[in-house]
Amino acid sequence: MNDFIALTIFYAVVGTAIALYARRGVRTQEDYFIGGRNVGGIVSALTYAATTYSAFMMVGLVGLSYKTGAGALGFELMYLVGTLFLLSYYAPKVWRLGKEKGFVSPAEIFADRYGVATAKLSAILALVALIPYTSIQMIGVALILQKNAGISFANGVAIASILIALWAFLGGLRGVAWTDAVQGVFMLTVAVAAVLWTYNYVGGFEIPKELAVVPNEFWTPLRFATLTIPWFFFALTNPQVFQRLFIPKDERAIKRMVVLFGLFGLIYTVLVTFLGLDLRFGTVLGRFPNVGDMDKVTPTLLSLMPPWISLPLALSIIAAAVTTANSIVLTLSSMVLRDVVGEKKRIIGGEIVVVVLTLVVALFALMRVNYIVMLAVLSSTILLCQLPLILGVFHWKRGGELTGLATLTIGFLTAIVLSAMRFGAVSIPTFAVSFVAFAVFSLIEG
């Protein structure tokens, strides 16, 4: 047995033990899907962070920083500032509303204000947006297992499916949150070690001049805006993080969740972008190969590292993918069960939907066709159509079911049609059209 397989088995056993322990006391859907609204601030922060920061960070953002420079940090920190800006205002309001009205699924906030049909449609759009996105995480896990453990891609998908479904199936939100917390600490620790190793390997840190300045060839103001808008509002539009606003045990825990998430995000983002920029400096010095494809930067780094650091780093990428994927699967399960099927009592339904959704994600991962990638990239843009409805709950009294259905339909179609037409900046018109649709229909509906 090679070292990576042994490490992965150890990881699976520890996670499963935690999830089994978390299963105690799970009696209602509220317990299963949102931890009985009784999760402490630190665990809430770590599960929020581990859910948000996927394998994109250690693979995509390292490559993006290497290739395009400091603008990658600006983009990712703009997301962080936007999230802090929104959560410090909306998180307590959403939590209070959720507790008062007993919301469990994130779409129930729509059912209460815009009718059950709007919540159903919102759940379906979340499935369309997030299943391909989750399948990309699964593909990432399978590829790492294929490279480091020497197993076939199909078997890698099977193992990834088990890793993703098992802890959510066994322990529900508490299982996911506790394993997220452990993995979040692991991801951060390994990122620190990887930065120290790389700094030592390269022999210093300097940002090459052409990469230090924005705008540059890649980071034009239009591209920055296009990429930033969906991420800026991610905390309100993406159901897997929005649902986490229901889980803290009290308002003090909400503040702790938001602040500690911000601290995690700031440190992790700086570490990851530092890694990409330092590797680029290494290329300038001739100590790191010139990598043309930005997705190959991290694999190249892993191939140069000794096993004591490359194996934990590869495992931390798996952890980042699993923590994101199982949180999405659990949230989607709550939406399918409560908003689409209408079952609000039995837990067994949630467990079944977790398994079924993971199988659907695995099927998408095995297909690996082009539109999966397109939809995965589009996921946050597709979900932007929910933003006016969420803001409307707190700031706009007009509008009901017609407004809800029209806003979601028109916003979703705008994103899909423009993307199919290969329009360059899809998020900006999707954002604008969704708000116009919301305003027009809410004024008509009254």
Place this chain on the structure above:
Amino acid sequence: MMRKMAESVFVVAMLIPFATHWSWSYFYWIAVAATYLAYVAMGRWEYE
């Protein structure tokens, strides 16, 4: 709400490097994000 609007200065501040072409934008962005995080952590929340 008024306080929230005033806080949007941090969001605008994140865009400044696009106008100034600073070679130290990397460190500037970290400083702005860290300052805003400290502001959120130390600021009074509704329930307090």
